[in-house]
Amino acid sequence: MDPLPRVHMRGEFAGRPGRKVRYAVSLTEEELTFQQLKTAGAAARSGAVLHLRDCVGSRAFRGGGGGGGGAYFSAYFYPRRRRWTSPAESRQRTEVCFRVEPHREPHREPHREPHREPHREPHREPHREPHREPHREPHREPLEEAERWARAIGARSGVLYREVGWPCRMLLLLNPRSGKGHALSLFTSHVQHMLNEAGIRFTLIVTKQQNHARDLVREADLSQWDVLVIMSGDGLLFEVVNGLMEREDWEDAIQTPLGILPGGSGNALAASIHRYSGFQPVSGEQLLVSCSFMLCKGVVSRMDLTSVCMGSSRRLFSFLSLAWGFVADVDIESEKYRHMGAARFTMGTLVRLASLRVYQGRLAYLPAQESSLSPSVTAPPSATHTDMSPELQPSTLGFSSMRHSVGNSQSLGHTLHDSCNSNNSYKAERRDTCSVSSHGPPDSLLVPLDQPVPSTWTVVQEESFVLVLAMYQSHLAEDLVGAPSSALEDGIIHLIYVKAGISRSALLRLFLAMEKGTHLATSCPHVVYVKVRALRLEPYSPKGTITVDGELVDYGPVQAQIHSGLARLIAS
Numbered sequence: 001m002d003p004l005p006r007v008h009m010r011g012e013f014a015g016r017p018g019r020k021v022r023y024a025v026s027l028t029e030e031e032l033t034f035q036q037l038k039t040a041g042a043a044a045r046s047g048a049v050l051h052l053r054d055c056v057g058s059r060a061f062r063g064g065g066g067g068g069g070g071a072y073f074s075a076y077f078y079p080r081r082r083r084w085t086s087p088a089e090s091r092q093r094t095e096v097c098f099r100v101e102p103h104r105e106p107h108r109e110p111h112r113e114p115h116r117e118p119h120r121e122p123h124r125e126p127h128r129e130p131h132r133e134p135h136r137e138p139h140r141e142p143l144e145e146a147e148r149w150a151r152a153i154g155a156r157s158g159v160l161y162r163e164v165g166w167p168c169r170m171l172l173l174l175n176p177r178s179g180k181g182h183a184l185s186l187f188t189s190h191v192q193h194m195l196n197e198a199g200i201r202f203t204l205i206v207t208k209q210q211n212h213a214r215d216l217v218r219e220a221d222l223s224q225w226d227v228l229v230i231m232s233g234d235g236l237l238f239e240v241v242n243g244l245m246e247r248e249d250w251e252d253a254i255q256t257p258l259g260i261l262p263g264g265s266g267n268a269l270a271a272s273i274h275r276y277s278g279f280q281p282v283s284g285e286q287l288l289v290s291c292s293f294m295l296c297k298g299v300v301s302r303m304d305l306t307s308v309c310m311g312s313s314r315r316l317f318s319f320l321s322l323a324w325g326f327v328a329d330v331d332i333e334s335e336k337y338r339h340m341g342a343a344r345f346t347m348g349t350l351v352r353l354a355s356l357r358v359y360q361g362r363l364a365y366l367p368a369q370e371s372s373l374s375p376s377v378t379a380p381p382s383a384t385h386t387d388m389s390p391e392l393q394p395s396t397l398g399f400s401s402m403r404h405s406v407g408n409s410q411s412l413g414h415t416l417h418d419s420c421n422s423n424n425s426y427k428a429e430r431r432d433t434c435s436v437s438s439h440g441p442p443d444s445l446l447v448p449l450d451q452p453v454p455s456t457w458t459v460v461q462e463e464s465f466v467l468v469l470a471m472y473q474s475h476l477a478e479d480l481v482g483a484p485s486s487a488l489e490d491g492i493i494h495l496i497y498v499k500a501g502i503s504r505s506a507l508l509r510l511f512l513a514m515e516k517g518t519h520l521a522t523s524c525p526h527v528v529y530v531k532v533r534a535l536r537l538e539p540y541s542p543k544g545t546i547t548v549d550g551e552l553v554d555y556g557p558v559q560a561q562i563h564s565g566l567a568r569l570i571a572s
C-alpha cells in the first residue's frame with residue numbers, strides 16, 4: 001500500500017467573502033484538500049480534493065474594506081472533467097478561495113476526509129492520519145499567512161518555467177483573421193485570465209498583415225523574450241519558424257521556446273501536442289484551454305523541423321506537413337468556406353471528392369533505418385530500391401509532358417492540369433513570399449534537385465497519385481489524425497501516399513477513419529505508409545498546388561529532409 005501522503009500544511013479558514021462557512025484545508029505534496037466544517041443546522045458538507053498538477057497558480061491578497069483585517073488566498077485549478085455536452089473530458093476552471101481571519105483560537109474538529117472527485121485517480125484508502133496533538137503554527141498576520149499558503153501551493157503545482165526563466169517574458173503574436181476571425185475575442189475570454197492566474201506577463205501583438213510576424217522575429221532583439229507564442233492557425237507559426245531561421249543567428253534564435261494556441265481552423269500542431277499529452281481528443285475552445293494550460297506549465301520539449309528545398313533553390317523550414325494532390329487542393333480550395341471554421345475541411349473534402357483528380361509525378365524517399373521502423377510500417381510493394389532511370393532523371397523531365405491517368409474502371413477521370421484553378425482568395429493570395437534561407441543546418445541527406453537521388457533511396461514505381469502527404473506531427477487538422485504514431489521529436493517523416501485507382505468511396509472511408517487515426521489499419525491496397533528521413537517529389541504538370549504546413553508554396557520539384565529536435569516547443 002502507498003504510504004500516506006504527508007500533510008505539509010493544515011488550517012481552518014472561512015470561505016468566500018460574505019459567507020459564514022468554514023473549511024478545514026490541508027496541503028500535501030500533490031493535493032489541496034478542503035472540507036466544510038460542521039455547523040449547527042448545516043445539512044450537506046461540501047469539500048473536494050484538488051490535484052496540484054492541475055493548478056496554474058495561486059495568489060494572496062488583503063481583504064476589502066469590510067474584511068475585518070483578514071486576507072485571502074486563491075488557487076486556480078483546471079482539472080479535467082466530463083461535461084454533459086461532450087463525451088470527452090476537458091479542462092474546466094475551478095477557483096478556490098479561503099479567508100485567513102485575524103488570529104483567534106481555532107475551532108477544532110477532527111480532520112475528516114472529504115468527498116473525493118471520483119473519476120480521476122485509482123481508488124486509495126482514505127487518508128487517516130494517526131492521532132497526534134495538533135501542531136500549533138506560530139501566530140502570523142493574515143496576509144503573511146495567506147502568502148505562505150499561496151507560495152506553498154504555487155511551489156507544488158508543477159509550474160515548470162525553470163528552463164525558460166521566471167518570471168517569463170512572453171511575446172504573444174495573434175492573427176485576428178485566423179479561423180473564423182475570432183482569435184482576439186477567444187484570447188480575451190479563455191487565455192488572458194489563465195496567464196494572469198499563472199503570473200505570466202505577456203506582450204500581445206496583433207498582426208496586421210501577412211509576414212508581419214515573420215519580419216518581426218527576423219529583426220527583433222530576441223533577448224527581450226523568453227517565449228514566442230502564436231495564437232492563430234499553423235500558418236502564423238510557419239512564418240515565425242521561418243523568420244527565426246532567416247536570421248544570421250538562426251542557431252540561437254531557433255532555440256527560443258515557441259508556444260501554440262489554436263485560433264485557426266486547422267490547428268494541427270495544437271491538436272498534436274494535446275494528443276501527445278495523452279488525453280482524449282478535444283476541439284475548439286476546449287483545445288484552446290488545454291493548450292493554454294500547457295503554456296502556463298511551461299514544459300519545454302524539442303520539436304522536429306523539416307527543411308524543404310524547392311526547384312527555385314528556395315529553402316523553407318516546416319514543422320507539420322508537406323502535401324501534394326488531394327490534401328493540398330482541399331486545404332487551399334476550402335478557404336472559401338473559412339466562415340465554417342474547422343468544418344471547412346469536411347466541406348472541401350466532399351467537394352473535391354466529387355471531382356476527384358489524379359496527379360502525375362515521381363516520388364522517391366530515403367527510408368528510416370530498419371531498426372527504427374515499427375511493425376505497422378507498410379513495405380510498399382511497387383517501390384524500387386534504386387536510382388531513377390536516366391530518362392526519368394529530373395534534369396531530363398519535360399514538365400510540360402504531363403501524363404494523363406488511365407486508372408482502373410473506378411478510377412478518377414480528371415488530371416492535374418486544372419487543379420490550380422481554384423477561385424479561393426485569402427490563402428491563394430498569400431503564397432509564401434520569403435526570401436531564400438541560406439541559414440540552417442546542412443541537408444546532408446539531399447543532393448541537388450538536378451541530380452538523381454542517391455542509390456540508398458527508394459523510387460516509387462507508380463507515377464499516378466491521388467495524394468502524397470508527408471507529416472511530422474500526428475494531426476493534419478484538429479479532427480484528422482494523419483500520422484497516429486508520430487511524436488514531437490521522432491526524427492521521422494511519416495509519408496503517406498494514395499495511388500490512383502482508389503474509388504471515391506474508399507477515399508471517403510479513408511478520411512472518415514482518419515478522424516480516429518485508424519486509416520492506416522484499413523489495409524486499403526491503394527494506401528502506402530512508410531517512415532522516411534528524406535523525400536523528393538517531382539510533379540509532371542507545370543501548374544498545381546503544393547502546401548507546406550498548410551501554406552501555398554511555389555509549385556514544382558521539391559525535396560525535404562527531417563532535422564530532429566531542431567526547434568523547441570512548450571508542450572507536455
Ligand SMILES: Nc1ncnc2c1ncn2[C@@H]1O[C@H](COP(=O)(O)OP(=O)(O)OP(=O)(O)O)[C@@H](O)[C@H]1O
Nearest residue numbers: 178179207208210232233234235236264265266267
Ligand atoms: N492581420 C492579418 N491579416 C491577414 N493575414 C494575416 C494577418 N496576420 C497574419 N496573416 C496571414 O495569415 C496566415 C495565417 O493563417 P493561419 O494559418 O495561422 O490561420 P488559419 O488559416 O485560419 O488556420 P489553419 O492554417 O490552421 O487553417 C499567415 O501565414 C499570415 O500570412
